[in-house]
Amino acid sequence: MFILDNKGRQPLHDKIYNQIKNQILSGQLPPATKLLSIKNLSAELSVSRNTVEYAYQQLYAEGYIHSKPRSGYYVSLIDPEFLPSSFSHIGMTPRKVSEDRIVYSFDFHPACLSSESFPTNLWRKLYIESLQEDSEQLAFYSDQQGDFALRSEIQRYLAHSRGVSCDPEQIVICSGLQDSLSIIAPILKENHSTFAVEDPGHFMPKAVFRNHSFAINPIPVNSEGLDLESLQKTNSTVVYVTPSHQFPLGYVMPVANRLKLIDWAETVGGVIIEDDYDSELRYHGRPIPALQGLHPGANIVYVGTFSKVLSPALRVSYMVLPYRLLTIYRKLFSDYSTNVSLLDQRTLNKFMEKGNWERHLRKMRTIYKRKHDELIQSIHHHFGSKANIIGQGAGLHVVLELVGNSLTEGELINRARDRDVQLLPISGMYFNNTGRDPQIMLGFGRMSSNEIDRGIGLLYQAWNL
Ligand SMILES: Cc1ncc(COP(=O)(O)O)c(C=O)c1O
Structure with a gap:
């Protein structure tokens, strides 16, 4: 009014x-x-x-x-x-939010999946089976760390596909990254007060640790991931990293740097939080084993999720705690209960134990690899030398860097919206967001092949390069 x-x-x-x-x-x-x-x-x-x-x-x-x-x-x-x-x-x-949500014809959201990512019919069948078999258990609160059978399945999967070495008792089933970090922060608060994060990096770790009164140190990212020299110059004793596919820039930390990072943690009595969020989706070259597997006895908390390949709406993820921190976890959280529904956990367990998870993974990797390759081809075709692609070869998005372009991020996004194309800003992931060419995140999970090429063509027109 x-x-x-x-x-x-x-x-x-x-x-x-x-x-x-x-x-x-x-x-x-x-x-x-x-x-x-x-x-x-x-x-x-x-x-x-x-x-x-x-x-x-x-x-x-x-x-x-x-x-x-x-x-x-x-x-x-x-x-x-x-x-x-x-x-x-x-x-x-x-x-x-939901009633007003605008649906764009071309949605480059970096964390959305296509509807075929969810095996609806099979899930319904396994869910009903779980309901029938486990109805007795629905009368109780379930295991606070998560269903043991599911933790055993995750342990086997992590061992053979990610080289993570742990026991099921070290695994805690969580309802996403925020949930796991909200458990880790108070555990670490006993001995630590300064938290290093990647710059640029995911907004969640800094938000959660700031809310637990940690001082935050942004550490720049280079083409080998987190810059170790910068980390060493700070007084941080806890660091959050995405070494296998840096978020959002997609760089991979080489093994030599991973070993140096572990060495840093041992020297300062520190803790590494390794977020292996989309490790399943690597399209070229050999998979990169997790950092945790290089030194399973070190203070490394390993975090993974089912959001990238199965569904972000399911809210099921997991973390692996080193034994030293498991003891503190049990002390601090003994009166807590799990945030994840037992029925979802039992259904997921059935899905994994019958080999469906591995099959689903292979199917999704093929689908997303095709979309990834089409996106790269389309960018080359429309933008040529006017843009660089950062972080290709894995995950569900790449970053487009526009060469010598003077439009602001807001202008780029608004012009795209005028053409019915949805983009999410990357600037919020940076502490220092100045002095570089404009960057745009291009997620391809949700788009069809045809939409990808049309969407990229529309962006090129909209920006009038
Ligand atoms: C870096 C990073 N970690 C983790 C996740 C997954 O979070 P969650 O398990 O809460 O869905 C995402 C999702 O986009 C992410 O970008």
Whole structure:
């Protein structure tokens, strides 16, 4: 609801612009809200269409709103970190998300999967079997560390496919990265206070450890992953790394550096948290064994997930605790219960023990490799020498670096949205987001082959390179 008064000398379009901007920043107009059409708002306020159009154009140019073809203007997502302090409460405003979610025809989200990733019919069958067989167990709270049979299956899988060496009793079934880090942080708090993270890197580890009052040290990433010299110069004693496929840049840490990192941890009495989140999806070259397997007795917490190959909505992941930390875990968490449904765990166990997980993995690797290769080919075809591709050969996304382009990230994303293409910003993953060519994450998990090529063509047109 807008109220326009005729007081003061401020032009009407400025008044409209300011009111909408303030409502966006205060959260009254949450992301994805559709604005009134120019015609309807001008009728409602009894002003000319030009006045409203002028205000909308200004909001658009500043990235507060974006347009969708044949649909209208929508409120854009604004990173709360960039809000002025007077609006820092924005994240506390309740938001309707699902009803307002805009579906784009071309969605390059880096963590979404295609619907064929989930084996719906088989899952339904195994779920019903679990329900029938385990109905007695549904009357109780289940094992706090997770179903033992499932932990045994995961242990076997990790040993032969990732070279991870552990016992099932070291495994804790979790409901995703946030859950595992929320367990690890208090365990480490007893002896540590400074936490190093990759820069750029996933936002979750820094958020969780900051909430547990750790000081955060960003460590730059180079083409060999986390920069060890920079790490050594800090007073950190805990580090979070993605050595097999650095997130988001995709670099692989060579074995020599992995050994040096383990050596660092032993020297400073430190702990390494190894996130092996998409290790299953390697398309070229030999799989890279996990860092944990190089020194299973070291203080390495190994974290993995079923989100990349099966479903991010399932919320099932796992971590392997070294024995030293397992003792503290048992002391601190003995009164806690698991966050993961026993039925989901039993179903997953059946899925794994009957060989379906390995079969599903092979199928998904083939599908995603094809999409990955098509994406690379399409980028070369449309962009040629105007873009570099970073981090190809694994996972569900690559990073596109635009050479000598002067558009800001907001402009690149808004122009893409105008063509019905969804992109997620990478800037939030950086501590220091200046002095480099613009980068864009391109996830291909959700797109069909045809959509990939059309989407990349639309981006090239939208950016007018
Ligand atoms: C670096 C990284 N780790 C872990 C995950 C998986 O998280 P979760 O198990 O919470 O779904 C993701 C998902 O995108 C990720 O990017």
